Structures are given as structure tokens and as C-alpha cells.
Amino acid sequence: MNKQSCTQIWVDADACPNVIKEVLFRAAERTQTPVTLVANQPIRTPPSRIIRSLCVPAGFDVADNEIVRRIAPGDLVITADIPLAAEALDKGAAALNPRGERYTEATIKERLTLRDFMDTMRASGVQTGGPAALNQRDRQQFAAELDKWLLEKSRRPA
Template sequence: MKIWVDADACPVVIKEILFKAALRTQTETTFVANHSFRLPANRFVNLLQVEKGFDVADNEIVRRVCANDLVITSDIPLAAEVVEKDALVLTPRGDVLDKQNVRQRLNIRDFMDTMRSSGVQTGGPPALSQKDKQNFANFLDSTLRKVKG
């Protein structure tokens, strides 16, 4: 199993959790982004920098992901595509997206997008809470234990 991270919008605290987990479990983790950023000196962590542009990073993740890989993203359309390839999806808030719930999430996302485009102020998501970070770390650890154990 490899971990693919939609890194452009991934919160720093989640990246730090991933850096530590990659080293601790010796799991290849690739951060896909359209800009460069510092990574720790860790042979299991790398950056795949793609061209700037709409969905370029997402498309690269979809192209490279394999069944049973883990994708870290809050991008619901990306999640829907990788779930179709039998990959696991974990949001930075610790929510697992799979074939049972990703279509529902996509419908809600599309509905909210329609509302925003018609002028309705929907507000953004709440800040990442301590509980969100803990949920993320717990799911990540349990998944890596299953795979590595």
C-alpha cells in the first residue's frame, strides 16, 4: 500500500502526522502538489510536483493510485474517482469515504455548489478541531497496522 496526499489543500498538522507515520511504518507516502514545499529528510516521503492548473494534481493521483492504496483528500470528486479504483480515502477530518458514502457526499457537494453559484452564502468548513486530528491519526494508525501487521 502507498499513501497519496492531495497536498495543495492538506493542513500542515495533517502533513506532520503523515510524515511521522510514513517513517514509523516505512510506508511510501507521496505528496502531490503544484508547488514545492519542504519535506523532512525521510526516505519514505516524497513530493511529486505537477504543473499548475485545474485538477492537475487530482488527475495525477487518479492516474497513479492502485487498489488498496490510501488517498488523503477533502476533494470529494477526487475521492469518488479513486474509490472507483478500489482505493481507500481518508479526509483530513478523519472521515472515511468509500463506495457506500462517496456518492452521497458528492451529491451534497454538488448541491452546495449550486447554492453558492446562485448567490447563497454557505460559509466555509469549520476549523480543524482536536477531535478531527485525533480521528485522522487513529484511522491512519489502524489502517497502517492492518496492512503492515
Template sequence: MRLWVDADACPNVIKTILFRAAERTQIQCILVANQAISIPPSKWIERRVVSSGFDVADDYIVDNINSTDLVVTADIPLASDVIEKGALAINPRGELYTKENIKQRLGMRDFMEQMRSSGVQMGGPSSFSQQDRMAFANTLDKLLAQRIK
């Protein structure tokens, strides 16, 4: 098992949780971004810098994961591709994407995009909270415990 992180938009507090989990469980954690991301010195943590461009980091992740991996992303189309490959995907707020909920998430994403493009002013997601951080840590711990068995 490896942890893959869609790192460009991942909150720093989530990266810190992932770094600690990688060290504790001795699982490889790979951050993928189109710019250099700061990482602590560790044989369990690495970064992959990809070229700039639409979905370049997402495509790199999908091309390199296998079914035992876990991907952290808020990108719903990426999560859908991850699920199609049989891997797990969670968002930084601790929500596990599944075959059962990903189609609904894609539909809602497309609907919101249509609304924005037609000029409707929409609020963004709520600010990242301590509760979100805890939900992520709990979901991550649960998934790691299941995969490490």
C-alpha cells in the same frame, strides 16, 4: 501500500502525522501539489510537483495509485475516483470515504455549489480542531494496521 496526499490544501498538522506514520511503518508517503511542498529528509517521504491547472494533481494521483494505496484528500470528486480504482480515501478530519457514502457526499457537494452560485451565502467548514487531528490519526492508524497485516 503507499500513502498519497493531495497536498495543496492538506493542513500542515496532518502532513506531520503522515510523515511520522511513514517513518514508523516504512511506507512510502507521496505528496502531490502544484508547488514545492516542504518535506523532511527521509527515504520514505517524497513530493511530486505537477503543473498548475484544474485537477492536474488529482489526475496525477488517480493515474498512479493502485488498489493497495491510501489517498488523503478533502476533494470529494478525487475521493470518488480513488474508490473507483479500488483504493482507500480519507479526508483530513479522519472520515473514510466508501462506496456507500461517496455518492451522498458528491450530491451534497453539488447542491452546495448550486446554492453558492445562485447567490446564497453559505458558511464554510468549521475550523480544523484538535478533535479533527485526533480523529485523523486514529483512522490512519487503524487503516495502516489493517493494510500492513
């Protein structure tokens, strides 16, 4: 059995770009790593015994809370949500955003502080704009970081 069989990838799927989901689907099949997409609406997945979707009720942070409830140390969470990434790290999981940035204990506090600052700015009426559109470089960076994580997992004892 594959050493990665006990490791799972959890996807905060409501806001995850389709092109990133496709990268995940190919990697899951190639490495036989289970992937679960969690969202508050039905998400289409390819026919697969290791790729599934989990539909949760609509509501603030319902999908995030379900991911936090289910993740285990060593799992990977795909999310652009900084608080969810922080909770994943606290539970011993890894976290990667759709642009290929791996969250770490060293960077997550700074990211939370910046997020809170931007929330305060928006609440006071400042137009901060949103993130830039996902580009080819972002997709390549995501695929490279995902492959790096999968390789790390394959080298660890089961």
C-alpha cells in the same frame, strides 16, 4: 521486507493542513509506508527515503488527475476533494479526509450529491460558508483512522 512496502499513501497536498502532514510523516517513518505529496507548488518534506513530494503544473484538477493516474488498488489517498475520493474508491484505493472521515462506497454518492447541491447554492449567490477550522478532535480522529488503515494493511498478505 515490510508487508506494506507495496502500498503507498498519496496526499492531495495543496489544501492538506500542515498538522495532518506531520501526522503522516511520523506514521510513514514508523511503518515504513511510502508517502507522496502531490501539489502544484513545492512542498517541503523532511529528509526521508520514503517521503517525497511531486510538483505538478498549476491548473484545475492537475494534482488530482496525477494522483488518480498513479494510485493502485490498496493505496490510500488523503483528500478533502470528494470527486478525487470517489475516483480513488473506483480504482480500489481507500480515501480519508484530513478530518479523519474514511470515505466508503456507501457514503461517497451521498457526499457527491451534497457537494453538487452546495455548488449549485453558491452559484446562485447563497453564502454557504466554509468548513470549520481543523481542531484537536479532528487531528485525533485522523491519526486514529490512519493507524487503523495501516494496521489493516499490515495484516493483509503482501
